[in-house]
Amino acid sequence: MPANSDDPTMTSRPDPRVLLRLLKLLAPYRGRLLIAALALLVASGSVLLLGQGLRLVIDQGFLARDSTQLNRTLAAMLAVVSVLAAASALRYYQVSWIGERLAGDLRRQVFDHLLELEPAYFESATHRDRGAAEIASRLTADTSVLQTLFGSSISLALRNLVMLLGTVALMLVTQPWLSALVLIGIPVTVLPILWFGRRVRRLSRHSQDRVAELGRYASETLDGIRTVQAFTHEAIDRRDYGERVEQAFATAVVRTRQRAWLTGAAMLAVFAAVGLMLWQ
Template identity: 45%
Template sequence: MANLPPSPQTRWQAVKMAARFISPYKRQVIYSLLALLFTATITLSIGQGIRLLIDQGFATQSKDLLSQYVVIFLLLVIALAIGTFTRYYWVTWLGERVIADIRRTVFNHLIHLHPGFFEENRSLEIQSRLTADMTLLQTVIGSSVSFALRNLIMMLGGIIWLFITNAKLTALVTICVPLVVIPILIYGRRVRHLSRQSQDRIAAVGAYVGEVLGQIKTVQAYNHQSIDQRIFHDQVEEAFAVAKQRTTQRALLVTIVIVLVLGAVGLMLWVGGIDVIEGRISGGELAAFIFYSVIVGSAVASISEVIGELQRAAGAAERTMELLRAPNLIQSPATPQPLPKVSGNIEIDQLCFAYPSRPDVLAINELTLTIRAGETLALVGPSGAGKSTLFDLLLRFFDSQSGCIKLEGIDIRHLDLFALRRCFALVSQNPVLFFGTISDNLRYARPDATDAEVEAAAEAAYAHDFICKLPQGYQTHLGDSGLGLSGGQKQRLTIARALLADAPILLLDEATSALDAQSEHWVQQALQRLMHNRTTLVIAHRLATVQSADRIAVLDHGHLDALGTHTELLQSSALYARLAALQLQPQ
C-alpha cells in the first residue's frame, strides 16, 4: 500500500465505490433529497416573509396585517423544523448504514486474503483504515454531503431570488463569484494532497501505539520506554506538521471566501441603502435582498469549508479502495475437484518455493517426500531449513513456484480451500487464543459442538480439571491471547480445540518447546491422545521429543537431507548426528 498521491482515476474509482454502496438505498436517498429540497425552499421563502412583514406590516402600521404575517412566519419556522428533523434522520441513517456495509465488505475481503498480504502490510495500519477512515467517511456521507447539497441549493435559489428582488444589486454580488471559485480550485487540490498525507501519518501513529502496547512487557523488560517515547513523539510531530499545513490551507481558503463574499455584501448594502433613501426600492426589498445575500454568502463559505472535508473523505475512500483492490493470490479453483475420504496420504513432489519478499532465496528447494496415512513424521533441522514453510504450503497459505503437493493423490491447488483446510488441525508453538470464553475458544473449529463434546475434548487434553477450578468454568472469559493462563494451560486448550476439530491430519509446530517440565508432561499426554489414528507432522528442534516418531525427515536449506528412524539417521546423516551430539549426549 504505497503512500503515493492519488490519481484522478483513483479518485473517480473512489466516487464510484461510494455510489455502489449507496445505490441499494435509493428510497432513503429520495427521502433525504425531498426533505433537503423542502427545508431549502422553506428557508428561501422566509426572505419573502421578511419583505412582506416589513412592507405590509411595519410600513402600513396595521396590527392585523402584522399579526397575519407573523403567524405565516411562525408557520414557516415550524415547517422548517419538521423538514430539518426528517432530513437529519434520513441522512444520518444513510451514513451509518453505508459505512456499516463498507466495513463489512472490507473485512470480508481482508479475512480471505492470503497471509502474505499481512506480512507485507502492517495489520495495525489496516485496522486504522477500518476505524479512523471509516469514521471520517461516515461523517461525510452522513452529514457533509447533505450539508454541501443543501448549501448548493440555497446558493442557487438565493441567487435566483436576488435577481428577482433587484438585478442591479445582484450584479455587484456576482462579480465576486470568479474570485471565490479560483481560490477554491487552487487550494482544494493542496488540501486534498495534504489530507491524504495526514491520514497516512495518523494511521502510522495508531499502528505504532498498538504495537508497543501489545508488547508492553518486552518494552518494560528492556527499559525501552524512553526510546519509544522519542519515536512516538517524532511520529506525532510529523502528523501534526502535516495537519498544520492542511489546516493552514483550509483556513486560508475559508478566509478568502468570507472576505470576498461579505465584502460584496457590504458593497451591496451601501448601494442598496442609497436606493432606499432615494425611493427606488422599498425597505422590505432591501431587507429581503440582505437576507438572500447572507444566505448566498454563507452557502458559498460553507461549501468551501465542506470541500476540505470532502477532500479528506476522498483520501479515506482511496485508502479503502486500496484494501478492496488488494488481490487474493490464494483462491479455490472455479471448479474444485471433489475430495475423497481423507486418510492422510500426502505426496510432495519436486517442491520449490521462495517468499515474495525474497524471490531469489528458495525456502523449499526441490523437496520430494511421501507421508503415509497414520504415521508420525518428524521434521527436524536447523533454523531456516523450511520446516514451518512446509506447513504454510500444506495449508495453502502460499503456493509453490514449481512442483506440487498432493493429498490423497489430488493436487491441493485443485481442491476447495475450505475442504482442504478442514483436513488439518494445527497446534502451534505459541498458543493462539481469542478474547471470549473458554467455551468459545474450544468451539473455534466446530461452533456446532455440544457441551458434552467440548468437555470430552477438554478431558482428553487434560484441561477439564483446571477449567473447572476457574471462577466460571467453561464460561470464564479470557483476556487477549489467553491472558491469565499459564503456557501449559493455553497449550492444552489449543490441543482440546484440535481434538474437537477431529481432522485426519495433525500439524504440530514446536508444541512443547516453551513449557516447563510439569506442563510439558501434561501436554505430551494430551498430544499422545490427539495423535492416535491420525497422520501427524511434527516440527521439533528438541530431538528428545521426536525419537519415537515413525520416521524423521532432516531438512537443510529447504531440501531433504535424510529420511529414516532415529537409529538409522545417526548412521546415515551427518547433520542429524551432529544435532543429536549437541542435544542428546552429555557434555
C-alpha cells in the same frame, strides 16, 4: 518509503473517482435517499420563504401599522418555521442513517475480503501498511471519515447549493439591476482574495516544512549525541540549528505579512462592494 510501482493498489496521489465506486453501496437505500432529497428541497425552500416573510412583516405590518395583517404574516411565518424544522430534522435523520449504514456495510465487506487473503499478505516486510494493526486502524478510522462525508458533508453542500440558486433566482426576480451588480461584484471581490489565499497556503506549507526540518535536525543530532560529542561537533550543530531557526522565523514572518495583507484586502474589498451597492 516510496510507493511500490509494481503494486497497482499503491498510488502517489489519492483518486477522488474511487468514491464513485461507493455509490453502488447506496443502491439498496434509494428510498431513503429520495426522502432525504425531498426534505432538503423543502427545508431550503422554507429558508427562502422566511426572507420574504420578514419583508412582509416589515412592509405590511410595522410600516403599514396594520395589526391584523401583522398577525396573519407572523402566523404564516410560524407555519413556515414549523415546516422548516420538520424537514431539517427528517433530512438530518435520513442522511445520518445512510452514512452510518454505508460505513457499516463497507466495514463488513472489507473484513470479509480480508479473511480470504493469504497470511503472507499481512506478514510482508516490504509493505508495513499491510500489518494487522494498520489495517484495523484503517478499518475503523477511514470508514468513519467516509461516514462523515456521506452522512453530513455532501448533504450540507447540496443544501447550500440549492439555497444559493434559489437566492439568486429571487434576487433576479425582485431586483434585476441590483442583482446584476452583485453577480458582477462577487467575482471582482473574490478573485483577488482567492489569489492571496493560495499564496498564503503555499507559504504556510513552506513554514510547516521549515518547522519539520527543525524537528528532524534536532532528532538526528540528539539520537547521535555520543558521536557529536566524541568529535566535538557541538559548535557546528549549534550554528546549523540556529540557521534553521532563523530560516523558519523568516518564512513565518513572510507568511504572517501576506496573511495581514489578505485580511486587509478582504475587508476593504467587501466593504467597498457593499458601499457601491448601497450607493446604487
